[in-house]
Amino acid sequence: MTTNPTEQTPDTAAAARSTALRWATAAGGLATVASTFLAWTFTSEFPGDLTVYGYPGGLQVLTLVAGLFVTLLALASLGVKGLGWLVPTGSAKALRMAALGAFGTTWFTVLAIAVKLGGLVNLEPGGFVAALASAIPLVAFLLPDDTRKAGRPRELPSWAEILVIVAVFGAGLYVVTYGIDTEYAELFTGYLITVGFAMAALIKSGAIARLSALTAKYRQVTVIAAFVAAAAFPFTQNTDVYTLIAVNILIFATVALGLNIVVGLAGLLDLGYVAFLGVGAYTAALVSGSTASAFDIQFPFWASVLTGAAASLVFGVIIGAPTLRLRGDYLAIVTLGFGEIFRIAMGNLDGVSGPQITNGPNGIPNIPDLEFFGYNFGEPHTVLGIELGSYANYYLLMLLVMILVVVVFSRAGSSRIGRAWVAIREDETAATAMGINGFRVKLIAFALGATLAGLAGTVQAHVQHTVVPEMYQFAGPVPPNSAFLLAAVILGGMGTVTGPLLGATLLFMIPAKLQFLQDYQLLGFGIALIVLMRFRPEGLIANRRAQLEYHETDQPDAPDKGLPESGVGITKAGA
Structure with missing residues (x-):
C-alpha cells in the first residue's frame, strides 16, 4: 500500500493547526496594541482622556501592555529567536492567561465607559475595534496542553545573571509604584487585572521558576537588590x-x-x-x-x-x-x-x-x-x-x-x-x-x-x-x-x-484604592478565600510542604523499580 507524500499525518496536521493558532494569537495581540492608538470615546468625562488618536492614555496604556505581552508570548512559543526565555515550559497555558488578561482589561474599560457615561453610544469606533481585537487571542484556548518539560537553561556569565536579577527588581519597583500611584478606581482595577493575569502567565510558562532558581543561586545579590528597590520607592514620589x-x-x-x-x-x-x-x-x-x-x-x-x-x-x-x-x-x-x-x-x-x-x-x-x-x-x-x-x-x-x-x-x-x-x-x-x-x-x-x-x-x-x-x-x-x-x-x-x-x-x-468596596470588605474577603480554597488552597505563594500536601494527585506515581515482581512483600499500593 502506498501513501500520498502530500497527505498529512495526524501529528503533522495537529502541529500545523497549533502553529496557525499561535500566529492568530500573535496577530490578535498586535491588533489589540494597534487599537490603543485610536480614540475609544468622544468625551473626556471618562478619566484618562481616551479621546486622543495616536496617543494611548489611561486604561489604554494597560491594554497596550497586555496586548504586547500576548504578542511576545505567542512569538516565543513559535520559536522566535531571543524570546525563548519567556516560555521555558507551558506556552499554551501561559498564552491562555495572557489572552484573558488582555481581554479582561479591554472589556472592563469598554463596559466602564458604557456604565459611567450612560451607554455604548458613548464609544468611538476605536472602542469596538479594541473589544473585537482583544477577543482574537482567546483562540489560544483551542491549543492542546503542553507536555514537554523545561530544558536545561543556557548558561550565562555571572555578571549577566546578576544583571537579570537587578533588572527584574527594577521592573518590579516600577510596577508596584505604578499601582500605588494610580489616581482613580477604574485605572487601579485595570491594573489589577493586567498584573494578575500577567503573573499567572509567567508562572504557567515556567519563567518565574527559572527566576527563583536564579535568585536562590545569588541569594546575597537578591537580598541587596530587594532592599535597594524597596528603599528607592520614596525617591519616586513627589x-x-x-x-x-x-x-x-x-x-x-x-x-x-x-x-x-x-x-x-x-x-x-x-x-x-x-x-x-x-x-x-x-x-x-x-x-x-x-x-x-x-x-x-x-x-x-x-x-x-x-x-x-x-x-x-x-x-x-x-x-x-x-x-x-x-x-x-x-x-x-x-x-x-x-x-x-x-x-x-x-x-x-x-x-x-x-x-x-x-x-x-x-x-x-x-x-x-x-x-x-x-x-x-x-x-x-x-x-x-x-x-x-x-x-x-x-x-x-x-x-x-x-x-x-x-x-x-x-x-x-x-x-x-x-x-x-x-x-x-x-x-x-x-x-x-x-x-x-x-x-x-x-x-x-x-x-x-x-x-x-x-x-x-x-x-x-x-x-x-x-x-x-x-x-x-x-x-x-x-x-x-x-x-x-x-x-x-x-x-x-x-x-x-x-x-x-x-x-x-x-x-x-x-x-484604599477602591473606596466603594469599603462597605463590602468582609464579603469580598470571604469570596476571595472561597475561591482560593478551591483553586490554590496553599496560598498565593506556597510553602513547598503545603504545596505537596494539597496537590498530592498532581505528583507522579512512584516508580516500580526495586519492588518484588511476585507481589510478595512490599507492593506499590502497600507502600
Whole structure:
C-alpha cells in the first residue's frame, strides 16, 4: 500500500493547526496594541482622556501592555529567536492567561465607559475595534496542553545573571509604584487585572521558576537588590499622599509576618492578635511625651521601641500561659476574647469607669514625631538632592523594622525551635510523644509573635499621631485588625516569608484604592478565600510542604523499580 507524500499525518496536521493558532494569537495581540492608538470615546468625562488618536492614555496604556505581552508570548512559543526565555515550559497555558488578561482589561474599560457615561453610544469606533481585537487571542484556548518539560537553561556569565536579577527588581519597583500611584478606581482595577493575569502567565510558562532558581543561586545579590528597590520607592514620589499608603502597608505586613509565626509555623489560631499591636502602640504613646499622656515622661526612640516590644512580650506570656493548653476552636475563642477585652479595657481606663490612663474612647492624641540623634522624622529632609517628606522618613524606618522581622522569622523558622513548631502544627500528639514540650514551644511562638507586633505598634503610634481603642478591633473598616491580618496570612501563604507580605499589600491597597468596596470588605474577603480554597488552597505563594500536601494527585506515581515482581512483600499500593 502506498501513501500520498502530500497527505498529512495526524501529528503533522495537529502541529500545523497549533502553529496557525499561535500566529492568530500573535496577530490578535498586535491588533489589540494597534487599537490603543485610536480614540475609544468622544468625551473626556471618562478619566484618562481616551479621546486622543495616536496617543494611548489611561486604561489604554494597560491594554497596550497586555496586548504586547500576548504578542511576545505567542512569538516565543513559535520559536522566535531571543524570546525563548519567556516560555521555558507551558506556552499554551501561559498564552491562555495572557489572552484573558488582555481581554479582561479591554472589556472592563469598554463596559466602564458604557456604565459611567450612560451607554455604548458613548464609544468611538476605536472602542469596538479594541473589544473585537482583544477577543482574537482567546483562540489560544483551542491549543492542546503542553507536555514537554523545561530544558536545561543556557548558561550565562555571572555578571549577566546578576544583571537579570537587578533588572527584574527594577521592573518590579516600577510596577508596584505604578499601582500605588494610580489616581482613580477604574485605572487601579485595570491594573489589577493586567498584573494578575500577567503573573499567572509567567508562572504557567515556567519563567518565574527559572527566576527563583536564579535568585536562590545569588541569594546575597537578591537580598541587596530587594532592599535597594524597596528603599528607592520614596525617591519616586513627589508628595506624601502615596507614601503614607506605603507606610501603612509596611506596618500591616510586618504585623502579618509576626502572626505568621503563630499561625503559619506553630499552627495556633489567634483571633485577637491585633491586641498586641495595640499594646505596643499604647505603650509608646504613654511614654512619648504627649500632652494627653497620663505619665509626664518622654523616652528616647530606642527606649520607646524596647518598652513597647517588652510590654507586648509580657502580655503575650501572661495571656499565653493559661490559654495555650487549649487547642483548636477553644484556643481561637479565648484569643478572640482577649482581643475584645483589650479594646474594651482601653476604652474604660478614662478616669470614670477605671483609672485615668488611656483617656478612654478619646485615646491619646498629639503624639510627637520620633527623633533619633537629632533626626526628626516629622520634618522633610533632603537626601541625594531629593526632598523626602515626613512619611518617607517613617517608610524607611519601617523598612528597617521589616528587615529585622524577616530575619527573625527566617532564622527562627529554620532553627530547632522552628522545626518543633512545624511538628506541633502537623500533629501535636505525635510531637509530644517524640519528646517535644508542646506547651513551652507554643508559648515561645506566642511570645515572639506578640513582641514583633508590639515593635510595629510603637512606630504606628508615631505615624498616626494618635491611638484610640477602635483601631484594634477583630473586624473593622480600617486595617490592620485581626480579621485582616489572618486573611493576609492565609491569602498570601502560611509559613512563608513573602506570602504574608503580598497578602497584606493586596488587602490594604485594594480597599484604599477602591473606596466603594469599603462597605463590602468582609464579603469580598470571604469570596476571595472561597475561591482560593478551591483553586490554590496553599496560598498565593506556597510553602513547598503545603504545596505537596494539597496537590498530592498532581505528583507522579512512584516508580516500580526495586519492588518484588511476585507481589510478595512490599507492593506499590502497600507502600
